[in-house]
Amino acid sequence: MNLSELSETFAKWNKESAEGMQLTQKVTEFLRKIIMDGFLAPESQLPNELDLSTYLDISRSTVRSALATLEQGGFIKRLWGVGTFVAKNPPTYTNLSLNSGVTQLIRSSGAVPGTAEIMITTRPASESVCSLLQLEVEALTIVIERVRLADNRRVVFTVDVLPLKLFEESEKDIALTVLRQFIDDQESIYSFLRQQMNLEIHHGIAWIKPLSAEQYIAEKLQICEGCNILQIEQVDYSNNGEPLALSHEYYVADAFRFHIYRSNQGVYL
């Protein structure tokens, strides 16, 4: 991808992206996306900062800010006096530092995503759910259980929990119908929250844990009871730091090869 292609693509991206979003963030996301989607080959050199700023039509400091973020995330490597390069092994969608959803994960592994045994129920939150989502005791929640398929193979069982208080009282029924539609269409819950509720997820905090499949989960995933599975428990937060959603994901042990980019910055041992 050369400079003028970059220029055009970014101009389009710049117009289409959310209006409230800051310029630095747009540039960061733009560059990250073209790296992750393979438009800039690993180890290839990026244009210098001045050229980038000129062709993207932004200032050098904004470019630098974006590059700093990308370097921190392991996407690029900057060498003083030499240049800026795409990393040798830039993160992919199986990188847990990025909050991609299960569908994206399956798709990026080259498989066709699918869903089975969808169950949407309303139930009062358990004590642990209340504490994680900062709800009053027994507050009602919407619980979405799904078995996720990759090329028709059962790979993940997911349980998503949304506080019912996210919905206006008057709109509850409509919202639930729309939610159901999103799920059936294999749209992510994130896009439902963004498009329908105008809620943007800013980040998540995940806990990982090795488990043996208990009976219920083993049945869902159609694996033997006691088989190894990987649990990822995650709370997603809004821009304001409010918890918006809780999810439990149970991965068949060898379904994905999760990795993490671990920066050494600032940690002297």
Add this chain to the structure above:
Amino acid sequence: MNLSELSETFAKWNKESAEGMQLTQKVTEFLRKIIMDGFLAPESQLPNELDLSTYLDISRSTVRSALATLEQGGFIKRLWGVGTFVAKNPPTYTNLSLNSGVTQLIRSSGAVPGTAEIMITTRPASESVCSLLQLEVEALTIVIERVRLADNRRVVFTVDVLPLKLFEESEKDIALTVLRQFIDDQESIYSFLRQQMNLEIHHGIAWIKPLSAEQYIAEKLQICEGCNILQIEQVDYSNNGEPLALSHEYYVADAFRFHIYRSNQGVYL
């Protein structure tokens, strides 16, 4: 921690830190450390950027660069027009995005770290090790096996692999003796590499996997065969992107509560 304390502490930090290190990086590490070590309370407001730059005696752009990195890592939150705040739940040492070592991990959980069953051997690399460390077939490696203790409880079994070619031919024996000394003193391999070999680890890439303990590992950890364990396989890279070390870590399932900060930046779902 107020502005003048910040000022003094950073001046000291600035002098003591490695000479080749860039200013931005120093500031980033400094601020991250005082956040992680609890000198700035969660949700407390940081001084504004101008004050920070004045008191740390650096320019505002350098401050901003550091703050951008910290925000990306989930340590702080910046609100346009309002201010900069420590995150509600800033990452801790159990955050896998930071490449801290096992000793640091144990220490930060409040336990006293220890080591048992240290075994250091030299052996030719297996095929998989060769490919991960980019070695020629059958190249010799140093293998360090350790059982790690937290308050005398066996929590992790670690296997570290270093290519023998890291050492000059003439210094091999000396280096091995020193390495042995570092291990016995519970110094990390990272600090051995830095202090003795002048090699700096820049980042690692880790893969996580749920496992059942096979016999050998079960014995080392003194748990039942087939018990759940979490495996973290990691390759550490130098500044140049060369793989320097490989490690396998086997964690008793409930020993730690690993978490990951998952940024949503740039990933639209």
Add this chain to the structure above:
DNA sequence: TTTCACAAGAGGTCTGACATCTTTTTTATG
């Protein structure tokens, strides 16, 4: 041929100005 000095090119840092957003204060208006 080798070595050294210099120039070119790239990222790193500094400075100061202005833009934009949020919050608070002041002022004008009914």
Add this chain to the structure above:
DNA sequence: CATAAAAAAGATGTCAGACCTCTTGTGAAA
């Protein structure tokens, strides 16, 4: 006096340009 509008204050975001420092290539000198 109460309320709404306007202004000011304070913070982060963006821009522009200069200069510093490091790496690399080139060409002149030994």
